[in-house]
Amino acid sequence: MSAQFRSHRRLLVTYLKPLWGRVILLAILLIVSIGLQLVNPQVIRAFIDATQAGSPLSTLLLAAGIFLALAVSQRIIAFLSVFVAESLGWRATNALREDLTLHCLRLDMPFHKTHTPGELIERIDADVTALANFFSQFTVNVTGNSLLILGILVLLGREDWRIGAGFALYCIAAFFLLRAIQQVAVKRWASQRTATADFYGFLEEHISGTEDIRAAGAEQYVINRLFLLMRRLLESTRFAKFVSNSTSFSINFLYATAYSAGLGVGAYLYSLHQVSIGTAYLLVFYIGMLANPLETIRKQMQDLQQASASIERVEVLLSLQPQIRDGNRAVPTRVSESGVTITFDRVSFSYDQQENVLEGINFQLQPGKVLGLLGRTGSGKTTLARLLFRLYDPGAGSIRLNDVDIREMALSDLREQVGMVTQDVQLFQASVRDNLTFFKQQVSDAHIEQVLKELDLWQWVEQLPEGLDTRLAAGGQSLSAGEAQLLAFARVFLKNPGLVVLDEASSRLDPATEHLLEQAVDRLLQQRTGIVIAHRLQTVQRADEIMILEDGRIVEYGARVALASDPNSRFYHLLQTGLEEVLA
Numbered sequence: 001m002s003a004q005f006r007s008h009r010r011l012l013v014t015y016l017k018p019l020w021g022r023v024i025l026l027a028i029l030l031i032v033s034i035g036l037q038l039v040n041p042q043v044i045r046a047f048i049d050a051t052q053a054g055s056p057l058s059t060l061l062l063a064a065g066i067f068l069a070l071a072v073s074q075r076i077i078a079f080l081s082v083f084v085a086e087s088l089g090w091r092a093t094n095a096l097r098e099d100l101t102l103h104c105l106r107l108d109m110p111f112h113k114t115h116t117p118g119e120l121i122e123r124i125d126a127d128v129t130a131l132a133n134f135f136s137q138f139t140v141n142v143t144g145n146s147l148l149i150l151g152i153l154v155l156l157g158r159e160d161w162r163i164g165a166g167f168a169l170y171c172i173a174a175f176f177l178l179r180a181i182q183q184v185a186v187k188r189w190a191s192q193r194t195a196t197a198d199f200y201g202f203l204e205e206h207i208s209g210t211e212d213i214r215a216a217g218a219e220q221y222v223i224n225r226l227f228l229l230m231r232r233l234l235e236s237t238r239f240a241k242f243v244s245n246s247t248s249f250s251i252n253f254l255y256a257t258a259y260s261a262g263l264g265v266g267a268y269l270y271s272l273h274q275v276s277i278g279t280a281y282l283l284v285f286y287i288g289m290l291a292n293p294l295e296t297i298r299k300q301m302q303d304l305q306q307a308s309a310s311i312e313r314v315e316v317l318l319s320l321q322p323q324i325r326d327g328n329r330a331v332p333t334r335v336s337e338s339g340v341t342i343t344f345d346r347v348s349f350s351y352d353q354q355e356n357v358l359e360g361i362n363f364q365l366q367p368g369k370v371l372g373l374l375g376r377t378g379s380g381k382t383t384l385a386r387l388l389f390r391l392y393d394p395g396a397g398s399i400r401l402n403d404v405d406i407r408e409m410a411l412s413d414l415r416e417q418v419g420m421v422t423q424d425v426q427l428f429q430a431s432v433r434d435n436l437t438f439f440k441q442q443v444s445d446a447h448i449e450q451v452l453k454e455l456d457l458w459q460w461v462e463q464l465p466e467g468l469d470t471r472l473a474a475g476g477q478s479l480s481a482g483e484a485q486l487l488a489f490a491r492v493f494l495k496n497p498g499l500v501v502l503d504e505a506s507s508r509l510d511p512a513t514e515h516l517l518e519q520a521v522d523r524l525l526q527q528r529t530g531i532v533i534a535h536r537l538q539t540v541q542r543a544d545e546i547m548i549l550e551d552g553r554i555v556e557y558g559a560r561v562a563l564a565s566d567p568n569s570r571f572y573h574l575l576q577t578g579l580e581e582v583l584a
């Protein structure tokens with residue numbers, strides 16, 4: 001069994017298993033539809049033979065009525081099977097979309113840095129859409145039509161075994177012939193697409209470089225090259241279309257051959273009085289029915305080729321594993337009422353495995369203490385916060401929360417324990433409530449109200465047109481930067497973590513919002529351990545300890561009060577020069 005077949009089967013089984021009820025329904029509809037298709041010619045035969053035998057009109061009307069009823073039922077069943085197949089396809093692909101989205105969300109930051117959102121949308125949506133047919137129709141169509149062909153061959157064989165065997169050989173030969181032609185067509189279209197891509201690539205490059213081309217007097221060269229490319233495009237398109245058309249020509253040819261053979265056999269047997277005129281008609285009818293399923297199976301195989309490329313890409317994406325592994329150790333949350341202990345034990349880290357962005361970071365922060373993290377831009381402050389949240393793991397050393405290595409903790413536990421407010425708050429196109437709770441239904445409105453009141457934000461929510469139900473615009477465009485930060489504070493409050501990491505916004509805010517923010521920071525840091533990447537003097541004043549980073553190393557660390565009064569300290573100089581000017 002080839003690896004490709006195994007991966008196709010795995011995907012089918014995984015996503016169709018939960019939908020087995022629908023799969024069975026579809027199979028039943030299919031079998032009934034095939035049965036009806038096979039039975040109908042028998043009714044026609046009975047009708048023709050009855051006419052020949054001069055049967056009464058009532059018998060003929062009965063046969064006609066049965067024929068009509070069967071034909072209408074067959075159409076209704078065909079309609080129902082399309083409906084069930086579509087719903088099956090959508091459900092299966094939506095489940096796959098969901099899994100892929102979740103998988104991408106769990107993949108590490110380096111993955112997201114190297115894969116653009118556009119590329120992921122292509123993987124999660126376009127590739128999966130290409131698989132809808134694979135899920136809903138492929139198995140059903142291939143099995144169904146194979147059964148139909150088999151049924152026709154059996155019924156033909158029942159009339160005369162030689163006819164059955166002969167047309168079985170015909171089907172096998174026709175299938176392989178169609179496939180061979182299709183393969184030539186696929187190759188031709190591939191080279192036509194290459195020629196098109198070259199042509200547009202050339203046009204785009206030379207139109208954007210028009211100034212240089214004119215300056216160099218190279219217009220004639222460009223036109224000559226263009227002619228060459230156009231000729232290649234013309235030739236490849238002509239050839240591809242020719243091969244494509246010969247596919248439909250071959251199908252018609254096969255159909256016509258089968259039909260003529262059917263007519264010939266029917267007429268021959270009838271002339272020998274071996275069959276009735278009804279049976280002769282039956283043979284022609286059944287043989288005529290062979291072409292359609294053959295063509296459907298061929299088309300499904302062609303679709304499968306395209307789906308295979310998508311399946312491969314989806315499988316590659318699913319096989320990527322995050323480097324950040326989930327730990328499983330239960331962690332005593334909040335050992336002390338006033339927060340958690342944080343220990344950085346000789347932590348070094350590099351984004352590219354070459355140059356360390358953090359080097360030998362060593363410190364311990366006691367519960368309830370606030371660390372003010374200072375340093376010029378690029379000194380590694382944000383990186384330190386990211387390590388705490390396990391967006392990345394350190395290259396050397398360890399980070400401990402309440403004396404447990406954060407790599408051993410379950411990621412969900414860790415992220416419950418650490419609340420982070422970044423400069424760039426992400427708001428979603430959803431209600432204020434959903435933006436605060438991250439769509440957790442179990443958080444009650446009363447609790448939200450209490451938290452917002454504590455943060456002095458309730459008034460702000462009350463003046464919104466629909467209170468908590470007010471919908472925010474995409475990207476939080478309807479809010480000011482300060483209001484967005486306030487919402488981010490409220491989010492952290494609702495989570496109630498033992499450690500808060502606050503990357504303060506450096507932008508200037510209006511005095512009223514600034515005041516609200518100040519109060520919120522005060523409340524946020526009460527009875528919690530805090531790490532504050534501060535840009536404002538007022539925020540720094542809240543810190544118990546100060547750490548100054550330079551090129552990823554600690555160049556100063558100590559109690560704020562002591563450093564502020566030591567004229568030899570960097571912190572002292574920073575305060576003298578003006579924090580905001582130096583760190584901006």
Ligand SMILES: Nc1ncnc2c1ncn2[C@@H]1O[C@H](COP(=O)(O)OP(=O)(O)OP(=O)(O)O)[C@@H](O)[C@H]1O
Pocket residue numbers: 113351352357375376377378379380381382383384
């Ligand atoms: N995702 C990343 N991939 C590669 N290098 C990065 C990445 N993020 C940051 N860096 C590099 O790491 C170094 C430290 O960056 P970091 O963002 O931690 O500094 P910072 O002190 O927080 O700066 P700022 O005050 O501007 O936010 C910088 O040299 C930066 O270019």
